[in-house]
Amino acid sequence: MNVTVLYFAVVRELVGKDEERLVLPEPMTIDAFARHLEAIHPALAGRLASVRFARNEVFAEPTERVAEGDVLAVIPPVAGG
Helix, strand or coil, X not given: CXXXXXXXXXXXXXXCCXXXXXXXXXXXXXHHHHHHHHHHCHHHCCCCCCCEEEECCEXXXXXXXXXXXXEEEEECCCCCC
């Protein structure tokens, strides 16, 4: 299945890009997607525990299924002041 992945903040810096298109195996949950990202981007290994994932602009639960054409965003915690 084809998806678009958007990276934000420190995750964008670790991956070296702000967006990419991926072909994922089916079926895939958000949790499995996080493990997949760690496998294809070793810089993310062990760093995704505190990030939030959004699917089509809505925060996603770990057990939620990814579908063809989804836009998945990887959003780390952000501090501001």
